[in-house]
Amino acid sequence: MGERVLEFTGLEIGFATAQGVTEAVKGISFGVRPGEVVAVVGESGSGKSATSLSALGLLPSTATVDGSVVLAGDDLLKLSEKDLRARRGDDIAMVFQEPMTALNPLRTIGWQVAEALLLHRELSTADARARAEELLALVGIDEPGRRLDQYPHELSGGLRQRVMIAMALSCEPKVLIADEPTTALDVTVQAEILDLLRRMRDELGTAIVLITHSMGVVADLADRVVVLYRGEIVEEGDVRRVFAEPSHDYTRRLLAAVPHLGRAPARVVEAKRADEPPALVVRDLVVDFAGRRGAGKFRAVDEVSFEIAPREVLGLVGESGSGKTTVGRCAVRLQKPSSGRIEVFGTDVAGLPPRRLREVRKRIGMVFQDPASSLDPRMTVGECVAEPLVLGKSGSRAAREARVAELLDSVRLEKAHRDRYPHELSGGQRQRVSLARALAMDPALLVADEPTSALDVSVQAAVLDLLGQLQRELGFACLFISHDLAVIDQLADRVVVMRKGKVVEQGTRDEVLRTPKEDYTRRLLASAPVPDPVEQRARRESR
Amino acid sequence: MKEEALPEPDALSEQDTARAEGPGRRRLRLFLRNRLAKTGLGMLVVLVAFCFLGPLLHRTDQVHTALADAHLPPGSPGHPLGTDDVGFDLLGRLMSGGQTSLTIGLAAGLLATVIGTLWGAVAGYAGGWVDAVLMRIVDAGIAIPALFLLLVAGTMVTPSTGMLIVVIGCVSWLVPARLMRAESLALRSRSYVEAMRLSGGTGLRAIGKHIVPNAIGTVIVNATFQVADAVLLVAYVSFLGLGVPPPAADWGGMLSQGLSYTYDGYWWLVFPPGILIIATVCAFNFVGDGLRDAFDVRLKER
Numbered sequence: 104m105g106e107r108v109l110e111f112t113g114l115e116i117g118f119a120t121a122q123g124v125t126e127a128v129k130g131i132s133f134g135v136r137p138g139e140v141v142a143v144v145g146e147s148g149s150g151k152s153a154t155s156l157s158a159l160g161l162l163p164s165t166a167t168v169d170g171s172v173v174l175a176g177d178d179l180l181k182l183s184e185k186d187l188r189a190r191r192g193d194d195i196a197m198v199f200q201e202p203m204t205a206l207n208p209l210r211t212i213g214w215q216v217a218e219a220l221l222l223h224r225e226l227s228t229a230d231a232r233a234r235a236e237e238l239l240a241l242v243g244i245d246e247p248g249r250r251l252d253q254y255p256h257e258l259s260g261g262l263r264q265r266v267m268i269a270m271a272l273s274c275e276p277k278v279l280i281a282d283e284p285t286t287a288l289d290v291t292v293q294a295e296i297l298d299l300l301r302r303m304r305d306e307l308g309t310a311i312v313l314i315t316h317s318m319g320v321v322a323d324l325a326d327r328v329v330v331l332y333r334g335e336i337v338e339e340g341d342v343r344r345v346f347a348e349p350s351h352d353y354t355r356r357l358l359a360a361v362p363h364l365g366r367a368p369a370r371v372v373e374a375k376r377a378d379e380p381p382a383l384v385v386r387d388l389v390v391d392f393a394g395r396r397g398a399g400k401f402r403a404v405d406e407v408s409f410e411i412a413p414r415e416v417l418g419l420v421g422e423s424g425s426g427k428t429t430v431g432r433c434a435v436r437l438q439k440p441s442s443g444r445i446e447v448f449g450t451d452v453a454g455l456p457p458r459r460l461r462e463v464r465k466r467i468g469m470v471f472q473d474p475a476s477s478l479d480p481r482m483t484v485g486e487c488v489a490e491p492l493v494l495g496k497s498g499s500r501a502a503r504e505a506r507v508a509e510l511l512d513s514v515r516l517e518k519a520h521r522d523r524y525p526h527e528l529s530g531g532q533r534q535r536v537s538l539a540r541a542l543a544m545d546p547a548l549l550v551a552d553e554p555t556s557a558l559d560v561s562v563q564a565a566v567l568d569l570l571g572q573l574q575r576e577l578g579f580a581c582l583f584i585s586h587d588l589a590v591i592d593q594l595a596d597r598v599v600v601m602r603k604g605k606v607v608e609q610g611t612r613d614e615v616l617r618t619p620k621e622d623y624t625r626r627l628l629a630s631a632p633v634p635d636p637v638e639q640r641a642r643r644e645s646r
Numbered sequence: 647m648k649e650e651a652l653p654e655p656d657a658l659s660e661q662d663t664a665r666a667e668g669p670g671r672r673r674l675r676l677f678l679r680n681r682l683a684k685t686g687l688g689m690l691v692v693l694v695a696f697c698f699l700g701p702l703l704h705r706t707d708q709v710h711t712a713l714a715d716a717h718l719p720p721g722s723p724g725h726p727l728g729t730d731d732v733g734f735d736l737l738g739r740l741m742s743g744g745q746t747s748l749t750i751g752l753a754a755g756l757l758a759t760v761i762g763t764l765w766g767a768v769a770g771y772a773g774g775w776v777d778a779v780l781m782r783i784v785d786a787g788i789a790i791p792a793l794f795l796l797l798v799a800g801t802m803v804t805p806s807t808g809m810l811i812v813v814i815g816c817v818s819w820l821v822p823a824r825l826m827r828a829e830s831l832a833l834r835s836r837s838y839v840e841a842m843r844l845s846g847g848t849g850l851r852a853i854g855k856h857i858v859p860n861a862i863g864t865v866i867v868n869a870t871f872q873v874a875d876a877v878l879l880v881a882y883v884s885f886l887g888l889g890v891p892p893p894a895a896d897w898g899g900m901l902s903q904g905l906s907y908t909y910d911g912y913w914w915l916v917f918p919p920g921i922l923i924i925a926t927v928c929a930f931n932f933v934g935d936g937l938r939d940a941f942d943v944r945l946k947e948r
Contacts, residue, residue, distance in 0.1 A: 437840055461846040469844050471837035479838040481859045487838070491845035540841060 107134030108310045109158065109195070109278045113170035116153045116162065116334075127153045129334040130170065135278065138308040140300070142315060142325035142342070146357075146559035150334040151314045155280045158312075159197055160187045175277060193223040196271035200283040202263035206255040212239075212266055213251030219273045238269040242299055260423075261292035268299060275307060282314040289422035289586070294630035294646075297324050316559065318361040319589075319632030322346060322639045330354050342636045360564035361634040362589035365616070380449035382548045382580030383411040383434055388443035390429050403429045405604040406443070411597075413547065416574060416581040418595030418612070420588060420627070426604040431552045431584045435467050436460060447548060465495055468541030468579075472553040474533035478525040484511070484536050485521035491543040510539040514569060531562035538570065542577070549574075549581045555590065567593060588631045592616055600624050673940040683936020689929035693922070697744030706738025709893050717907075720914050728914045730900075731907065740918055743895035748926070750810050750880045750896070755873030757815030762822025763865050767853045769823070770830025781827065784820050792817040793882060800888035807890060814879050822868050829861035836860075863941025870934030874927040881923050897923050 116128040128150040135141040145151045156162050158172050158179060172179045174195055179187060196219075199205040207215060216238055217231035226234065232251065239247035242265045255263055264284065271279055281300065285293040301324060303309050313325060321328060321342065328345045330338040330353065338351040349355045390404040404426040411417045421427040432438035433445055436452050445453050447463050455463065471477040478487050485507050492503045511521060514535040525533055534554055541549060551570070555563040571594055574581055585591050591598060591612075598615040600607045600623070608621040619625045629646045633639050677683055712733030720728040720736075727736040769780040799813045830853070833839060839856050847855075858865070881898030883889055889899040897919040904915030 435844055437844070464844050464846055467844065469841060471841065473837060477837040477841065479836075479856050479860065481862075490842060490847075494842070494846045494851070537841075540845075544845065 106136065108137050108175055109312070110134035110173045111154065111158075111170070112173070114154065114157060114172065115169040116150065116157055117167045118153075118163075119165045119167070124167070127166075127334055128157075131329075131331070131334070131336045132170075133329050133336065133339060135310040135312055137277065137310050138304055139327065140304055140311040140313055140325045141327045141329060142313045142321040143329045143331060144315060144318070144321055144357075145331035146316060146561065148333070149331040151316075151331050152282055154331070155197070155282050155312060155314050158195060158278075158280060159191055160184070161197075189223070192219040192276070193274045194276055195278045195280065196274070196276040198264070198267050198271050198279065198281040198284045200286050202260055202267055202287065203255065205267055206263060208255050211252050211254060212258070216251075216266065216270050216273060219270060223274050234273070235269075238273055239266070241272070242266075242269045243295075244269070259292075260288055261295060264288060264292075264296055265299065268296070268303070272303060272307070272309070276309065278310045278312065279303070280312045280314070283316070284313070285320060286315070286317070290588070290630040291422065291626060293320070294632070297632070300324060317632075318358065318560070318634035319639070322634050322636040323632040323643065325636075330357070346634070346636050357561060358634065360561040362564070362567070362587070362593045363635070364589040364592050364628070364631055364633050367589075367592045367612075369613075379413050381410045381446070382413050382415070382448060383582060384444065384446040385409050385430065385434065386444040386446075388430065388433060388445065389441045390426070390433060390438060391441045403604055404433070404440075407601070407604070407606050409599050409606065409609055411548070411580045411582060413580050414578045416583055416594055416596045418591035418598045419582060419584045419601065420586065420591050420598060421601035422586060422627075424603065425601040427584050427586075427601050428552055430601070431550050431582060434548075434582060435464065435469055435550055465544050466547045468544070468546035468549045470534070470537050470541050470549065470551040470554040472556060474530040474537070474557055477537045478533055478540075480525055483522050483524055484516070484528070487525070487536055488539045488543060491540060495544055497544070506543070510543055511536075513542070513573065514539045529562070530558050531566055534558065534566050535569065538566075538573070542573065542579075545577070547579055549579050550584075551581060552584045553586065556586065563590075570594065588616065588628060589633075600627065677936045677940040680936040680939050682932045683939070686929045686932025686936065689925055690933065693744065693926055693929065694748065697741050697748055700741040701738065704737055704741070706735040708734055708738055708742045708895070711893075717910075717912060727918060728912075730915055731903065734895075736914060736918065739895050739900060740897070740922060743897050743900050743919065744922060746807060746890055746894060746896035747877055747880055747898070747923070750807060750814065751873050751877035751926070753811040754814035754818070754876040754879070755869060757811060758819040758872050758876070759822050759865060759869040760819075761815065762819035762824075763826045763858060763861075764853075765819065766823040766826025766828075767830045767857050767861070770827040771834045771849060771853050771857060773831075773834075777827070781824075784823050787817075787820045792879065796879065796883050797886065797888065800883055800886075805883075805888055805890055807894075810880060810883070810890065814876050814883075818872060818875060818879065822865070822872060825864060825868055826861060829864055830857050833857045833860055863937075867934050867938045867941060870930045870937060874930035874934070877923065877926050877930070 111134065112132045113130050114128055114132070115126070115130050117124040117126045131154065133141065143151045143154060153162065157168055160179065162168065168180055174190065179190065182190065213232055213235050216235035220226055220231040220234055221228070236247045236251060239250055244250055244262060244265050258266065284300070285296050288296060297320065300311060304311055315321060325342045328340065328342050329336055330345070330351065332353045338345060338349060338354045345354060346358065349358055386408050388404055388407045389402065391400040391402050393400060407430055409417065419427045419430060429438055433440050440453050443453065444451050448466060450463050452460060452463055488507045488510055489503050492498070492506060497503070498506070507521065508518065511518070516532065516535055516539070520528070520532070525536070528536065554570070555566050558566060567590060583591065583594055595612050597610065598612050599609040600615060602623055608615055608619060608624045615624060616628065619628060629642065633642065715725070715729050715733040716731055718725050718729040720726065722728060725735050725737070727740070729735055730739065765780060765784070769777045795817045796813060803809050834852065834857065839852050842852060842856060880889065880896060881901065884896050884898030885902040887902065889896055900919040901916065901923070904912065904919065907915055
C-alpha cells in the first residue's frame, strides 16, 4: 500500500444555530490510500456527510472547520477558493446521493460530462465530447454516442448514477467521495453500481471514500471501515476484522441491528382453520392510472391475486414502480381499483358505499412510510392515538384515556410522551405512535407500507421487533410492504414478489427466499448485499 | 431481546427533544426577532389606543356642527389639530373616524378570511367537479374588479358600518380562497389525513381538525394583509362618497372632504387622515410579514 492520498487530521466541524454551536464532528482522523475503499459508516447525525463535504469545501457558511484535510500534500482547508476550485473535479470528485437533482435537467448528458473536462483540461469541444463518450462507455452505459444527446429525464435512476460517476471520473481524480451513492436506487441497480465502483478502484487505482449507512454496501465494497458515532470515530479497521470481531460496543450493536438475509429464525406457520374467512383476499386486482393527455393509461397493478390468512404476516416485496404500495392502498380502499375483488374478512370492499366501508375499515389499521407526515403536527401524541377511538365512538372519555395509556405502553413509549407534539419525537418514536394509532381499534388486519425504510438501522430493528412481538401477542394479520428482502425475511410467514405491476412469485417465506423458482426473485436475492464481507464475497462471485 | 440491547439511540434522542421549545414559543421568538414586525405591532397598539381610548382624554362633540368654528387652523385653543368645514374638532374626528375604519377593516378582513378559508378548504379537499365548480366561481369573481362590485352594492343599499363590513367581506374572500385551496390540496394527501379517513372519519372532520389547523399559518398571515386591504377599501368607497353617512366619519371620507379644500390651503384636513390610513396599512403588513416568518418552519435560523 502506498502513501495516503487523502488524510483527515483532527477534523472538527461545528454548525452555528440559534441555540449556539452544535458540534457535528469532534476531531476525527483517518486517511485513504490509492486503490483503497474506505467506508465511513454511521447513523443519521453521526457527522459522516459533514466530513465528506469538508473535503470539497462545500459546507455551508454557518459551519466552522478546524483541523486539516490533506490531499497530495496540500491542506484543502487552507486553499483559497480559486485553488480549491482547480482541485475540485480534477484531483477530488464527488458522487451524490440523489442522481435526479444532481444533474441539470436543462442540459444534455454530453454537455454535463464534458463540462469538467473543459474546465480542467485544455481540450477542444470536439475532443471533450469524444472523451465524454469514452467515459460513458467506461461506466458501462450502452450506446454512449446516443446517450450524449439525451437529457437526464430520459435516463433511469441507475443510468443517471452512472453518468454521475462518469462525470466524477472525467479528470481521473485521485480521490472519489461517494456520499450514499446507492441509497436512492433499487437493489438490482445498486449491485451494478457497486460493481462499477469496484472496477474503477481496480482499473484506475482511484481511492474511494464511501459514505453510507448500509452495512450491506460496506460489506460488499469496502476494504477498511471507519465507524462514526456522534461525531467521533469509535472504531476503525479492516472490513473483515470489524465485521467478525467488532471491538466497540456501538459497532456490535449496529451490526446486531442489521437484518441479515437468510439468517432469520424459522417461523411456525399455523395451520389454517377452515371455518374462518381469510383476512384479505385480492383477486385479479387491476389499477390503471390516467396518463398525461395523449399518453394513454398506465397500468400500475396488473391482475394481482393473493390471500392473507388470519394471524398471518404476508410480505409484499418489489422494487420501485412495482405497484406494491398501490396494492396496499387498494386493500384499505385509499385507492379505488379499476377492476378485481378485494375482500376483507369476506366483505368485498371494492364497490362498498361509504357507510359500510367505515364499518369494515374499523377492523383495519395502517402504518405509513414517512414518519414526518404520518402524525398531525398540531396534535399531541395522545390526541393522535385517541383519534380512531373518538371516531369509532368507543367508550367514555375516561375509558379512552385508559386505552391510550395502554396503547402507548404497548409500543414502549413513556407516559410523558402523551403530551408531546410529534416534532419533539425522533423518527422511531413517531413510527411507534403511528403503530399505536393503527392498533387502537384492535384491528384484525394491519397494513404496513415500508414502516421502517426512513429509519436508522438500530431504530428499525427496535420497531420491527416491536411489530413482530405485538403481532404474536394480538394475533392480527399483516400485509407488510417493503423493498428490503432482509426485513421481509425477518417478519413474514409468506412472501409475494411483485415486478412492474405483476406478481412474479408467491409462497411461504422459505420457498420464496431460500429456494426461489423465478429468475427475477433469484436476481433480487443475489443483488441484496448481506452484512458480512466474507459471505458477500462468495455471493458476489457466484452471481 | 434486541429491544433491551438497543435502547440507546432512541433514549438519547429523547434527551435532545426534552430541550426543544414548543411551537408557540418558537413562533413568538421568531416574530419578536423581526424588527419590522415589532414596529408594526407597536404602531397597531398606538393606533387602537388612539382611536378607542383617545376620546376619553380628548372629549369633543362629533354630532353637532359648530359653523362658527369652521376651518380653524391647528393650534387653535381647544382644537390642537384645528377644525373642519363644519366645525368638528379634527383630532376628535380622527379618533371617531378611526373607530369606524378600524372596525370595518378588521371585521371585513376576518369575514373575508373565514369565507375564503372554508371555500378553499372544501374545494381542495373534495377535488374533482366540486373543486372545478367552486374555483370557477372564484375565477369569475376575481375577473370583476372589487371596486366595481363595491360601487354597485353601495348604490343599492344604504351604507352603514354593518353593511360595509358585509359588502367588503363578500368581495375580498377570493384571494384567500385560492390560497387555502392550494394548502388543502397539499394537506389532504398527508398520511395523517389518510389515517383519519381509515379510522372512519368524514371529510368535515378532515377539514376542521387537520387541514385548517395545519394551514393556520398561511391563513393568519393572509388575514393581516386582508385587514390592511379592507381598511384601504373602506377609504376608497368613502372617498367616492359611498361611505358611512354623516355625522359618522371615517378616514377615507375625511380625506375626500378635505381634498375639496386643498386650494384654500387647509392642509390639516388632508394629511392627518391620509397619514393614519398609510400607517394602519403599513402596520398590518409589517405584522403579516413577521407572522409569515414565525409560521414558516422551513425558514432556516441563522
